Amino acid sequence: MSESPEIAMAEEQALGMHRKSVLELRNVSIFYSEKKAVNDVSFNIRRNKITAIIGPSGCGKSTLLRCLNRMNDFVEGCRVDGELLFANENLYGKDVDPVEVRRRIGMVFQKPNPFPKSIYNNIAWGPLINGYKDSTDELVEKSLKQAALWEEVRDRLHDSALNLSGGQQQRLCIARALAMEPEVLLMDEPCSALDPISTARIEDLMFELKEKYTIVIVTHNMQQAARISDYTAFMEMGDLIEFNVTKRIFTRPAIKRTEEYVTGRFG
């Protein structure tokens, strides 16, 4: 498995991709109290690409995602070893403020979780508490447009966000995250609570978003990973089994176990 990053690089060159990394994971291990949830994982997350993390339930993929913006800090007894480089700085360094990390690395969760406030305030709140001084009207419109929600809600910005459908709520959560203009957007199974049509809309949206943002998505759905991602990391039992460009993972994986998983023989 240690050879997969090199394979990835060779593959990239063959495909003419540039390889600028936003996040670099170096020997990352994550523990819950004494239990090891993620074991010595290393790979790079490329700028303006979608990286998918796939694997069977309990393989540590969500745990890994949540440590990329230090949301794991709220889990009692969670400890992270190794280095997570973001802008050449270790996210878990002593003088790094997790609040600042989360401002720059946004997150969308599995279950849509809008604030029980108006659509407008859902989006304006994040920038406001972070000291945004200009008028938020423009920002709200821009964010909703980016999340392809503007046309549906422009006439009811001051209605409660809870009146939106599940798919709309999830796009609102994406808009809310985008309003912070994060460098990276983490998505933790963002479509698992949605119907196929809403899922398709969000997948389309992700394609548009990678022009500006770097996206890391955890998904249960292998077809989704194959459809939308540029890179795929396959994990099992806390280990990174294989990391490569998505095309390669789904057509000619280097490791047998990966092939068994992506062809649906287990998991």
Place this chain on the structure above:
Amino acid sequence: MPLTTEQEHRNLVRRHRKARVFARFCAAVTWSGVLLLGVLLYQVSIDGFGWLDWQFLDSFPSRFPERAGIKSALVGTVWLIGLVAVISIPVGVSTALYLEEFAGKGRIAKVIEVNIANLAGVPSIVYGILGLAIFVRYLALERSLISGALTMSLLILPVIIIASREAIKTVPQGIRNAAYSLGATKWQTAWSHVLPASFPGIMTGVILALSRAIGETAPLIMIGALTFVAFLPEGPMDSFTALPIQIYNWVSRPQEEFHELAAAGIIILLAVLLIMNATAIYIRNKTERRLK
């Protein structure tokens, strides 16, 4: 019965009968409580309504029943409850917020939790003794409104804290995650999202707690609220009386007329309680709607 066999049918009938018996038992218990309350209210109204007039509301206590009134007790109670609310709500809600959102979940937190639950069960007279020792004597606040309010606040703090903690616990974790992932600090998350979302539940606890405070007599007697006050308190340092004290005083007199005055006092006390609760519930429902 084409759907069930004889055996299954009998079984089903038995289960339905059991359900009916249980439902009737619950209804009977509920209605006997309501009935008892009704009898009590009826009795009080019969005795007291004749004495209810403007003169009763606007007069100080007197040894002549026809001149006696409830003015000083009513004003004292309003002062007392106002001060109790101002003291106990911020302290109680902040404590609950700290325990739920900021303090760790270790051993000390457990010890504190158990102790608060126990404090809620301590007899009110014990709080009275504590208030007498600390506020009246040690801090030399004398037998003033502020001594009474501080004592009463101690008494109801456990109720407010427990109810607020339960309300805060019901706020979905997703809301906190959403706020944190936008780069909010713990304080910003607690203030802007956790507190508003748990506000209706907190209000319920506050209503219960203040309702208890308004009717408590023992701690006030202990710290020495007066029973005969012919002036109105003008500040927190003044001595005072309160409705339950005045009622207690009238009930313990031998003359029949004073017993009827006590009944009238009870009606006033209930009215104050009702107004207070109605206002709180109105505010709660209004914020609840806004949240939905």
